[in-house]
Amino acid sequence: MGSERQERMTALGARLRGLRAEAGLTGAVLAQRAGVGQPTVSKIENGRMVPSVDVLGRLSRALDLDEPASREVRALLAAVEDAPNIVETSDDNAPDGAVLDEAVRSARLVRSFQCVVLPAMLQSAEYARHVFESAPNPAPEAVGRAVAARVERQSVLYEPGRESVFVVTEAVLRTWPGNPELMLAQFDRLLAVDSLSTVRLGIIPWRRAVPVMPRHGFTLCDQRAVVVEAFRDERVVDDSTEVAAYQETFSRFEEIAVFGIEMRELLIRVMHEFRELADVTTR
Template identity: 30%
Template sequence: MTTQAQETREALGARLRGFRKDAGFASGRALARALGWQESKVSRIENGRQNASEADIRAWCETTGHEADLGDLIATVRHIDELWSEWRRQLQTGAENRQKKSLPLYQKTEVFRIWEPNIIWGTIQTAEYAETIFGEASHLFGTPSDTEAAVAKRLERQGFLYKGDRIFNVLLGEQALYSNHGGSEVMRAQLDRLMAVLALPRLSLGIVPRSAPLGIWVGHGFSMFDDKLVMVETYSAEMSVTQPGEIEVYMKAFELHRQTAVYGRVARGMILSAIDHFDR
């Protein structure tokens, strides 16, 4: 579980502990008896060691006389569930379904902010590059390989680059130009694709040079959808950030990376150098 998810769960537990004490239950054991639960369950929830279900929250609020807080607390429980979604669970039926889930989000987003320090962003990947990435994920997690269908859905997202008034602000670390996924031929084709997207009118592609004086550490990649959601991918899971204060942190991080990025002719030269590298 992420630090944010754990902290949110602990904060929820502290609030529920206050409800228990306000209602006159001197111990968690007393409330557990009233609810018909195992004695340790109340303690685990209050100390953030166990997730509370929506049914648990409803029973807790009704028993302690805090029905007015039910809606807010259930929203918190759902937020915790959304914060951390294990990749193996998401990909247990293959990658196509996960790619399909992205389409409605793309449909309603007006401004994208993307930071990828060491990989090409999915929406501007070639089919061959994407196929390699999905194959690597399937191998890592031991999940079904539905690469062809997953690639088709990923390429479907590229249609959003050409329709509507969406703005795409994309930052790549220079390392992304050299991280070899699929071999020289795949990489040359992918870099040619980057040259082509430089001309897209609503896509701004910046590259952060590896020797640039950074305003913040490189960190992890993330995708920001308007100012409402940030998606963060790690090796084991995908995290959704929706709290305004944390979204603001990611906004600041993006701006700090953007200030060290190069664009236009300089970015084109860096891509050409990477192409030359793979030609050799």
């Protein structure tokens, strides 16, 4: 993550931690009063998560902050959001995917389109392991760390005040690593995630013509940056014109995707085919 943005996240977290200490509250008590998870409080205070406006408001009320203190923490959050959303990784052994995970973690609105691989935020641990292992020259230790970090970061899906919209082609469901059992477990996760009020999952059926030929996957982080995912690496783009073009492209894919009941019916049909495949492979 860009150093300037990280410094501002750290400053916001440190100030909130100090205010909690002044109030004589533990992280667990603050989380309970604010109606958020204790890991959320810990991540925010340690500069590892950007709180949504809603979450910051909950924390401020739970801390019983006066107006000057409330203005101060709101200003610190605004400073984080105004910082350049450029993501960097310092670990040369980190497999591809780490850049995307870091960018998504700090975004309040995530929109991801994928035409081959499931969106990072929806991947099971076993699916993610195959993704990271497919990178050029993967180091086993780095893969393990990356998988653990990806799964941990998926907790943002459950945070109030955040919104995630995922659109995938039906081909994504049928492009699978490992074995059919892995995909059946993965589909169970998709059905569970789709039930969240903070998530919308859409699938473009293969029977529908696409409005644009998809060349690669991409993930929009808020309205300031897009992570473009290529075969060997990732590129963070924060040029407003290019980001706007990706937003328009995402909207066109979103328009032809099925959501809700239609999406679940399609997904269940594909699951049935994988169950049949699993039966064949185990004979």
